[in-house]
Amino acid sequence: MWARSVTTPPYEMREIELTRPLEPVVFADGMRGAHVVLRHRGRIAGRIWLERAREGSTVSPEVLRERIAASPTSWPDLDLHDACRAALGRTEPAPTPSLTIAVCTRGRPHLVGRCLAALQAVVAARGAADRVDLLVVDNAPPDGETRAVVTAVPGVRYVVETVPGLDFARNRALSECTRDHLAYVDDDAVVDRGWLDALAEAVRMSPEAGAFTGPVLPLCLETEAQLRFERAGGFGEGIVWELHDGRRWEDRVHPASAGRMGTGANMVFRTAALRAVGGFDEALDTGPPLPGGGDIDSYYRIVRHGFRIVYHPAQAVHHEHRRDMAGLRRQYHSWGVSLMALVDKNRTTDPDLRAEGRRITRWLVRRNLRDLRRAVTGRGPRVPRFVVAELAGSLRGMFGEYRRSQRRMDARKKAHTQP
Amino acid sequence: MRPPAPWIILDVDLAEPLPPITLPPEVRGARVHVRYRGAVVGVFHLLPENTPLSAAETGVLAAKAASSAIASLVRLGGRAAPAHTPAARPWPTVLPAPDGTALVDRLAATLAERRSRPITVSASIVICTRGRPDDLAACLDALAAEIAAGREVVVVDNGPDAATEAVVRSRAGVRYVTEPQPGLSRARNAGVRAATGDVCVFVDDDVRPEPGWIEPLLRRFDAPDIAVVCGLVLPWSLRTEAEIGFQYVLGFGGMGLLPLIFDADFVAAWPRGVPVWLVGAGANMAVRRRTVLDLGGFDERIGPGAAGGCGDDSEYWHRVLFAGQRIAYEPLSVVRHQHRRDWPSLERQAYGYGFGHVVALFAQYGRNRDRGDLVRAFYVLPRWFFGRLVRMPLRAARGDPDRLLPATIRGHLAGLRFIRLALRRPRRD
Numbered sequence: 001m002w003a004r005s006v007t008t009p010p011y012e013m014r015e016i017e018l019t020r021p022l023e024p025v026v027f028a029d030g031m032r033g034a035h036v037v038l039r040h041r042g043r044i045a046g047r048i049w050l051e052r053a054r055e056g057s058t059v060s061p062e063v064l065r066e067r068i069a070a071s072p073t074s075w076p077d078l079d080l081h082d083a084c085r086a087a088l089g090r091t092e093p094a095p096t097p098s099l100t101i102a103v104c105t106r107g108r109p110h111l112v113g114r115c116l117a118a119l120q121a122v123v124a125a126r127g128a129a130d131r132v133d134l135l136v137v138d139n140a141p142p143d144g145e146t147r148a149v150v151t152a153v154p155g156v157r158y159v160v161e162t163v164p165g166l167d168f169a170r171n172r173a174l175s176e177c178t179r180d181h182l183a184y185v186d187d188d189a190v191v192d193r194g195w196l197d198a199l200a201e202a203v204r205m206s207p208e209a210g211a212f213t214g215p216v217l218p219l220c221l222e223t224e225a226q227l228r229f230e231r232a233g234g235f236g237e238g239i240v241w242e243l244h245d246g247r248r249w250e251d252r253v254h255p256a257s258a259g260r261m262g263t264g265a266n267m268v269f270r271t272a273a274l275r276a277v278g279g280f281d282e283a284l285d286t287g288p289p290l291p292g293g294g295d296i297d298s299y300y301r302i303v304r305h306g307f308r309i310v311y312h313p314a315q316a317v318h319h320e321h322r323r324d325m326a327g328l329r330r331q332y333h334s335w336g337v338s339l340m341a342l343v344d345k346n347r348t349t350d351p352d353l354r355a356e357g358r359r360i361t362r363w364l365v366r367r368n369l370r371d372l373r374r375a376v377t378g379r380g381p382r383v384p385r386f387v388v389a390e391l392a393g394s395l396r397g398m399f400g401e402y403r404r405s406q407r408r409m410d411a412r413k414k415a416h417t418q419p
Numbered sequence: 420m421r422p423p424a425p426w427i428i429l430d431v432d433l434a435e436p437l438p439p440i441t442l443p444p445e446v447r448g449a450r451v452h453v454r455y456r457g458a459v460v461g462v463f464h465l466l467p468e469n470t471p472l473s474a475a476e477t478g479v480l481a482a483k484a485a486s487s488a489i490a491s492l493v494r495l496g497g498r499a500a501p502a503h504t505p506a507a508r509p510w511p512t513v514l515p516a517p518d519g520t521a522l523v524d525r526l527a528a529t530l531a532e533r534r535s536r537p538i539t540v541s542a543s544i545v546i547c548t549r550g551r552p553d554d555l556a557a558c559l560d561a562l563a564a565e566i567a568a569g570r571e572v573v574v575v576d577n578g579p580d581a582a583t584e585a586v587v588r589s590r591a592g593v594r595y596v597t598e599p600q601p602g603l604s605r606a607r608n609a610g611v612r613a614a615t616g617d618v619c620v621f622v623d624d625d626v627r628p629e630p631g632w633i634e635p636l637l638r639r640f641d642a643p644d645i646a647v648v649c650g651l652v653l654p655w656s657l658r659t660e661a662e663i664g665f666q667y668v669l670g671f672g673g674m675g676l677l678p679l680i681f682d683a684d685f686v687a688a689w690p691r692g693v694p695v696w697l698v699g700a701g702a703n704m705a706v707r708r709r710t711v712l713d714l715g716g717f718d719e720r721i722g723p724g725a726a727g728g729c730g731d732d733s734e735y736w737h738r739v740l741f742a743g744q745r746i747a748y749e750p751l752s753v754v755r756h757q758h759r760r761d762w763p764s765l766e767r768q769a770y771g772y773g774f775g776h777v778v779a780l781f782a783q784y785g786r787n788r789d790r791g792d793l794v795r796a797f798y799v800l801p802r803w804f805f806g807r808l809v810r811m812p813l814r815a816a817r818g819d820p821d822r823l824l825p826a827t828i829r830g831h832l833a834g835l836r837f838i839r840l841a842l843r844r845p846r847r848d
Contacts, residue, residue, distance in 0.1 A: 019515045040515060076487075077479075077483050080433065080481075080485060081479055081482040082521070083523040084482060085478065087436050089436070090475075205473065241483055243476060245466075248469075252420060306468075
């Protein structure tokens with residue numbers, strides 16, 4: 001059952017390669033548990049949680065084997081797919097797609113350097129510097145620090161988008177992009193070493209797809225907020241292989257449940273497809289008070305235009321979650337706002353799927369009421385104020401926040417385009 | 420929610436190059452069977468929106484659909500899983516082999532081992548038929564290889580009629596037996612008496628066995644207390660709403676992809692009536708002839724043609740289990756079943772299932788006095804029906820009406836008048 005230790009930080013970040021003999025896990029001093037990423041021949045294939053309070057200070061290989069066997073892993077899928085490819089006579093590695101990787105950032109120079117270093121490492125590992133551009137879009141920079149960090153890194157283009165708002169920055173990246181594919185990686189994320197390999201594999205497999213995405217795993221779990229967020233499901237898409245289209249078998253909320261298709265921290269588009277759906281909606285992701293939703297809105301429109309989204313379990317990024325509880329509470333509030341603002345938006349722009357929108361609304365309310373019940377009885381990873389924040393946010397989203405945001409954005413755009 | 424008819428059925432084999440998938444324009448859904456060297460290891464569904472699929476994308480969906488059954492088969496390593504007891508759900512994950520052997524190669528080794536086991540019993544094929552000469556002819560065509568190889572084939576005509584007899588007489592090496600008194604149980608018993616093999620493999624006239632379906636059944640008769648072996652039944656086509664409803668609403672053929680064993684633990688795990696219908700389907704069943712004769716044959720008071728509906732097969736399975744014998748389920752044996760094509764037939768079938776089920780429960784209680792069967796007939800099922808009744812308007816409003824429930828309930832109520840089967844034990848002839 002639910003134990004307090006599950007949300008008591010810090011947790012250490014570990015990895016296990018499944019094809020090697022298991023070795024005992026010895027917790028470092030002060031660590032209350034471990035988040036273990038499972039890999040199969042280097043590709044991310046699952047994860048398990050270990051708690052010191054349950055396992056003791058050392059976890060033997062036998063216990064590890066049990067824990068791994070009791071958790072869903074995607075290595076059989078990957079292994080079988082390799083066999084299918086072999087049966088098709090295709091065993092050569094996939095070529096690197098022609099790609100622009102955009103990092104949209106605002107006033108976080110210390111994060112940008114780390115993000116760029118990881119990206120350059122995966123590009124260099126494939127020897128693909130001529131096929132891949134790195135682009136930093138600095139959004140309404142308050143000072144010159146980000147410019148200083150980026151210009152110190154060779155081979156990275158730096159542009160400034162003066163209108164504040166994440167989707168203004170994303171659309172700027174789209175207009176700057178000359179490659180076939182455009183990747184967005186958050187500045188507080190670090191791509192996995194297999195990220196580009198998995199993307200190459202996915203692009204070769206589905207050259208006509210509109211978007212390519214994958215899991216967003218925690219980079220570190222040092223604070224209570226980070227641990228609670230990840231325990232509550234994190235970005236919540238799982239380490240599985242998925243192909244998303246406009247409809248899903250026996251699914252009555254898809255694609256209104258666009259959040260299940262992927263997250264903005266890890267998204268790659270076929271540039272032509274993103275242009276065909278009109279880029280990002282600038283009325284979303286505007287910074288407080290409506291800081292989310294542009295990513296899932298774009299996924300929604302991609303599948304509604306008949307493009308496929310490929311979710312590859314190994315195309316993973318590691319994301320540094322909010323460190324403080326107050327920040328996480330605001331985040332939940334904004335997710336509530338943005339999900340319902342999207343439902344509100346789609347009710348007018350896409351009336352065919354109103355029923356799906358109503359169902360996702362009911363789902364959100366039901367899930368939050370369940371979580372609230374758990375939270376007040378001390379079970380469950382979310383504390384009551386997170387749930388209340390999300391509910392309050394969704395109420396605001398339901399009642400006209402999207403249109404208010406549109407008006408604000410029009411005003412903001414005007415203010416920045418007038419000399 | 421399931422899409423409307425028509426659907427198509429596709430088969431892909433992981434051991435061969437996978438095909439790209441495009442659906443014909445009129446098709447509204449597809450059911451895809453994933454196989455590995457013929458063994459069914461997964462099923463997935465497609466909507467028109469999910470296609471076209473490249474070969475590699477087919478590979479992703481096939482791998483996803485098959486990974487759990489393949490992992491379980493590898494993990495079982497040739498053993499049969501204990502059936503449907505709460506503790507017997509093997510989690511799908513296996514660990515990679517230390518020597519790096521690919522999962523498909525481990526599966527190939529498991530399958531090869533299971534397919535190389537010796538067959539220690541002789542077998543006769545028994546086809547019970549009644550007034551469906553065209554279906555029977557197609558069925559016999561599907562058995563041509565077995566007939567040519569000299570397997571004993573007995574057709575029991577429960578009509579009997581001249582057209583059926585002509586179909587049988589036109590094929591050399593097929594024996595024709597008549598059972599003029601109507602009743603599938605009677606016909607089965609006549610077939611068992613006429614056959615000479617250790618094992619009778621029953622094939623329904625609306626079933627098309629896949630080549631090589633019989634050996635996997637026979638291999639599982641590897642101990643004297645294995646009295647019945649059932650195999651996998653897949654739909655022949657899903658072109659009409661009735662066929663789809665039979666497969667997905669009446670829940671036909673949901674027997675799973677892992678080899679199972681039903682034994683005393685299975686009986687003990689179910690205090691509210693032993694769910695013998697989980698064993699399989701009479702459409703793909705082999706029985707040890709000696710045991711049928713020892714246990715008094717199929718119950719001639721119940722089943723199609725007698726009391727009506729169904730239950731002739733499951734009542735026998737119940738008796739086998741209560742006699743301390745075991746039943747195996749073997750998904751390597753695959754037959755395809757031609758479901759009812761029109762909706763009125765499907766409603767009659769739903770009525771028959773509701774009816775036959777309660778009659779079989781009474782007959783089972785009459786023989787074995789397991790109070791769970793009465794609890795099921797008078798409490799568990801009515802409560803379940805009530806719950807579905809209450810939800811009926813809601814489901815209708817959602818556009819997913821529970822169309823077969825009324826017929827099922829009517830069948831159940833009509834079956835209650837056979838309570839006399841529960842009150843006294845059958846006379847032994």
